[in-house]
Amino acid sequence: MAIALSPQDTRVEDYLNDKLQTNADLESLDGLLRDVQHQQALLKEQLSEAQETVVKSTETLETHTATVLQRAQAFKKQQADIDRRLLIVTRSETSDDAIQKFDEDLKMLQRLEVARGYIELLAEVEQLSTEARRNFKSSPQAALQPYLGLQKLAIALKEAQPAAEDAAPHLVDHVEKTAQSLWKQMKDAFGGDFEKTLAKMKWPGRDIKLVGALEEEWIEGVKRLLELQEPELKTQSDQVEPSREPVVLLPLEVMIKPLDLRFQYHFSGDRPTNKLDKPEYFLSHFMGLLDTYDDFFATNLQPILLDRFSKSNLAMTSIFIDSTSALITALLPMLRRKVFNVMPHIAKQPQLLSHTIHELMSFDVSLRDEWGYDGGRGVEGWGGLTWEVLVKKDWFGRWFEVEKNFALSRYHSIIEPVTSFEIDYDSVEPSATKPTNAAIRVNDLLETITDRYRPLPSFGQKMKFLILIQLEIFDSFHSVLANSLESYLSLTSPIARTVHGAKTQSVANVEGLAGVERLVRVYGSAEYLEKKMRDWSDDVFFLELWEELQDRANDPGRGGDRGKVTVGDMSVEHVADKTSSAVGNEAEQGALFDECAGSYRRLRIRTEGVLTDSFVQQVRESLRPYGKINAWSTLSSPSSANQQTTNLAISSALDAPFRLLNSYLEFLSHALAQAPLRRIVRQVLLSVQGFMWDQVLMRYSFS
Secondary structure, three states, X not given: OOOOOOHHHHHHHHHHHHHOOOHHHHHHHHHHXXXXXXXXXXXXXXXXHHHHHHHHHHHHHHHHHHHHHHHHHHHHHHHHHHHHHHHHHHOOOOHHHHHHHHHXXXXXXXXXXXXXXXXXXXXXXXXXXXXXXXXXXXXXXXXHHHHHHHHHHHHHHHHHOOOOOOOOHHHHHHHHHHHHHHHHHHHHHHHHHHHHHHHHHOOOOOOOOOOHHHHHHHHHHHHHHHHHHHHHHXXXXXXXXXXXXXXXXXXXXXHHHHHHHHHHHHOOOOOOOOOOOOHHHHHHHHHHXXXXXXXXXXXHOHHHHHHHHOOOOOOOOHHHHOHHHHHHHHHHHHHHHHHHHHHHHHOOOHHHHHHHHHHHHHHHHHHHHOOOOOOOOHHHOOOHHHHHHHHHOOOHHHHHHHXXXXXXXXXXXXXXXXXXXXXXXXXXXXOOOOOEHHHHHHHHHHHHHHHHHOOOOOXXXXXXXXXXXXXXXXXXXXXXXXXXHHHHHHHHOHHHHHHHOOOHHHHHOOOHHHHHHHHHHHHHHHHHHHHXXXXXXXXXXXXXXXXXXXXXXXXXXXXXXXXXXXEOOEXXXXXXXXXXOOOOOOOOOOOOOHXXXXXXXXXXXXXXXXXXXXXXXXXXXXXXXXXXXXXXXXXXXXXXXXXXXXHOOOXXXXXXXXXXXXXXXXXXXXXXXXXXXXXXXXXXXXHHHHHHHHHHHOOOOOO
C-alpha cells in the first residue's frame, strides 16, 4: 500500500532524486547537507527580519490612524464652530444659506474694492484735467505736464484693455474723451496765442524775417504745440496704415489756415481760376506755395524739428523730422478736399476725367521725385493723390473704362482709313524692313497708353491696363494682319476662285506687284511690332512688372495654385495665358510679351513663306514660254562675227521674266531688310536654276 506524500515531502523527494542519481553522488552527501543547512539558516534570518518589519509597520499604521482620527475630530469641531458663527453673523437657519450669504458679501466687497479703484482713477483724471485747465491760460508750460500725464494714463488704459478682456470700456471711454476735450481746449488756446504771434510776423507775407523777441516768441509757440501733440505723434508712428492720412504738425496746421482760405477763395465758386477743365490751375498753385514758403520753414522750423525728434522714435519719419515733408503734409488736405469735390462733377465727362487723372499722376510724380515726399512711410512710399482718388474713393473703374474707350476709339481711327496700311519708307532706317503707317501709329498709341498708367502705384491696376487694353489692341491688330493674309490666299487660290468666284478688282489687287506689296505690308507690320514687343520686354518698367508677377505666382503664402492666386481681379492662370507660359516657373526665362510677340513672329514667318512662294510661282510662270523653245538642236557654230552676235542674242521669251525680276527686286530691295531679302531671292534663284535644268537643259538636245 503506497504512502501518501505531502507537497513538501514531494519537493524533498524531487530534490534528492535530482542530486543523488548515481552511487558516486553519495560521496558528496556531506557537502549537500551543509548547503541545505546554510540555506535554512538564511531563510530563518530573512523570516525574522520580515516579522520585525511587519510589527513596525503595524505600529506606524496604528499611530497614523489615531492621528488622522484626532485631526478629523478637530476639523469637525472647527467646522461646527464656523457654521455656528456663520449662522450667527448671517442670521441664517442653515449652514448652506449662511455660506451663500457670505459669498455674496465677499463679492460685494470685491465690487466695492473695484469701485474704489475706479473712483481713485476718476479722481486722478479729474485732478489732472482741473490742474491743466487752471494753468493753460496763465502758464501754458505748466499745463502741459498734467495733460501729458492724463494722455499717458489714457494710453495705458487702452493698452491694458485686451488683457482685462475689455472689463472697463466706459472708464476707458471717459478718460479718452476727457483727454480729447482737454487737448482740444489746449490746442485752441495755444493755437490762438500762436496766431497772435503770426499776426505780428505779418504771416503769410513773402519776405518774413524773424529777429529778436519775435523770433523767440515764434519758436516758443512752435515748441509748445509740438509738445502738446507729441503723444499723438508717437502713437501714429507705431500704427502706420496705408489708408490713414499723414498727421499734420500742429504749428503748421495753424500756419496753413490763411493759405487754405486763399486757396478756397481762388478755387471755389464762380472765380475765373476755378475751372473744372483746368485742374492744373490748383495743382500749380500748390506747387507755387511750396516754392514760396519752403525756404522759410527750412531755415526756421527744421532746427526745431531736429532738436525735438532726432533722439526719439520719430526721427525715421520724414513728415515729422523734415520741414519740407511736413509742409507738404500740411498743404495736402486742402488739395485733397478740392480733388474729392471735383471728381463727381467730371465723372460723366470722359475727356475731362482722363485729363484730371493724368494731371494728378504728374503731380504725384513731381512730389515724389522732385521734392522727395514719401508721406512718412519710408521705403513703402506715398501712394499719392491719384491712389486716394482711384482706390480709396473707388474711381478706378470709371477711369479705366474711359481710358479703354479712348484707346480703342483711337485704334479704330488708325486702322479704318485705307491709307493707314501704306508702307512708310521714312520712319525707320533705310536698311530695315519698312512697316505700314498703321503699325507705327498703333505702336505710338500703345506707348502713350504705357505712359498713362506707368505712374500708378498699384500692381493690379498696371496689369489691368496691360492685359485689357494694350494686349487686346495687339491681338486685334494681329487679327487684322492675319485676315489680310487669309484674304490674299483666298483670292489667289484657284479652288477658291472656282468655288466662290472673285471680283475682277479684288483679283487685280492680289496679282503681280500689287499682291507682293500687300504681303510686304503684312510682313513689315508684323516684324515691326514684334521687335517693339521684344524691346518693351527689356524696359525697366515691364521688367519690374514681370518680377512682381513671378513673385506673386511663386509665393507659397498665396496658395500655390495659379488658378486661385489673383492679380487684381484676374487669376494668375489667366494672366499667364495672355503674357507668358513661364509665369510661375522659376526655371524658365520669360517676359510679359512672350505670347503676343510669338503670335506676331509666327505670322511674320508664314507671310514670308507665302511671299516667297508667290514670287517663285510668278517667275516660273513667266519662264514657261522660254521652256517651250525647241530650236537648240538646229543651232550651228558661228562662222563669222556677225553670226556669233546673232546667235548669242537674248531670246525675247526672257523679256517678261527679266522685267518681272527687275520690278519685284527693285521694290523688295527698298521695302525689306537685307536678311529677308536674301532669303527670298535665294529661293527664287534656286527655282530659276531648277527650271532651267529640268525644263531646258535636261529636256532638249543641243547641237
